[in-house]
Amino acid sequence: MKRFDLDYYLNGLKAENTVVLAQAITLIESKRRSDQDLGDLILTEILKEAEPSIRIGITGTPGVGKSSFIEGFGSFLISQGKKVAVLAIDPSSQRTGGSILGDKTRMEMLSKNPKAYIRPSASGSALGGVNNRTRESILLCEAAGFDAIIVETVGVGQSETLVNNMVDFFLLMIQPGSGDDLQGIKKGIMEMANGIVINKADGDQAKLAKRSKTDLLSALHLFAISDSGWQTQVELCSALEHKGFDKVWSMISSFEKQMKGNGLFAQNRCSQNVTWFEDRVNLGLLQVLTSQPELTRLHQQLKYKVQENECSVSQATAELLALARQLLA
Numbered sequence: 001m002k003r004f005d006l007d008y009y010l011n012g013l014k015a016e017n018t019v020v021l022a023q024a025i026t027l028i029e030s031k032r033r034s035d036q037d038l039g040d041l042i043l044t045e046i047l048k049e050a051e052p053s054i055r056i057g058i059t060g061t062p063g064v065g066k067s068s069f070i071e072g073f074g075s076f077l078i079s080q081g082k083k084v085a086v087l088a089i090d091p092s093s094q095r096t097g098g099s100i101l102g103d104k105t106r107m108e109m110l111s112k113n114p115k116a117y118i119r120p121s122a123s124g125s126a127l128g129g130v131n132n133r134t135r136e137s138i139l140l141c142e143a144a145g146f147d148a149i150i151v152e153t154v155g156v157g158q159s160e161t162l163v164n165n166m167v168d169f170f171l172l173m174i175q176p177g178s179g180d181d182l183q184g185i186k187k188g189i190m191e192m193a194n195g196i197v198i199n200k201a202d203g204d205q206a207k208l209a210k211r212s213k214t215d216l217l218s219a220l221h222l223f224a225i226s227d228s229g230w231q232t233q234v235e236l237c238s239a240l241e242h243k244g245f246d247k248v249w250s251m252i253s254s255f256e257k258q259m260k261g262n263g264l265f266a267q268n269r270c271s272q273n274v275t276w277f278e279d280r281v282n283l284g285l286l287q288v289l290t291s292q293p294e295l296t297r298l299h300q301q302l303k304y305k306v307q308e309n310e311c312s313v314s315q316a317t318a319e320l321l322a323l324a325r326q327l328l329a
Contacts, residue, residue, distance in 0.1 A: 016145035028136045046143040053142045057163035059153040060173030065199045067106035068239040076245035078115045085146035086118045164192045172196045176209035202238035
């Protein structure tokens with residue numbers, strides 16, 4: 001990758017140059033130490049002139065139509081005067097580490113709009129439906145003038161909730177009659193969701209979608225109201241027919257207004273910064289430890305012993321952690 005200096009990135013981001021934005025995200029995703037150092041300098045500088053934005057996380061089971069929804073919803077936001085950035089996370093192969101990164105193909109019309117920017121990234125080894133640098137990418141998009149940042153996760157699962165700690169509004173998408181989907185989603189994500197959208201509310205599924213909304217609202221009334229006082233809302237939408245985007249945006253705007261009114265919007269972002277810091281520290285400590293030759297050798301030896309049933313997992317873990325503590329002492 002061609003090297004540029006700090007001013008190149010800062011001036012390019014300030015000029016809302018999407019080419020520079022793409023280069024900056026590539027820089028902060030790089031594993032090279034020199035790139036990471038420059039990326040840290042960029043992030044430190046852009047924090048001084050943070051622009052107001054709304055960060056929206058979108059999750060849902062595969063096939064629910066997240067990409068189609070985001071393309072239509074993003075176009076709607078642009079019609080309302082917004083500049084929209086989409087950070088789409090694709091799952092990485094557990095075997096090769098590769099990823100298809102096909103989100104631009106799925107959002108062809110939006111990707112051509114000069115007021116939009118779509119960045120597909122591989123999830124890598126990160127849990128939570130995002131990648132290790134999604135938070136940094138959000139800040140870079142904001143610095144480049146995008147005031148609506150949409151983070152699309154790889155799907156719903158037990159670990160697909162990390163995105164909730166980096167966005168202002170967490171949106172869960174489901175399909176009409178998604179009883180089985182809701183069983184798979186479990187209560188945790190339902191409680192985290194600030195809003196739920198029932199997509200594909202069109203054609204033969206329109207009546208089913210309305211019934212699903214009624215059922216969902218009844219279920220949500222059983223949940224305790226959050227400390228913010230916000231009650232999770234449910235809206236119908238048809239990405240196919242481009243209907244319901246205005247109601248979804250109204251829901252998000254109402255949430256933002258209420259959170260800013262009670263001071264929790266800024267407080268939530270501050271809490272997210274602390275979580276971000278703790279995550280980076282934990283990752284850094286892990287990298288420091290795994291770079292120790294002595295620890296790496298013992299790790300490999302213990303893996304073999306566990307594989308051959310020569311020692312228990314708990315015994316091997318205790319032995320490895322004992323050496324780690326000794327190295328950190």
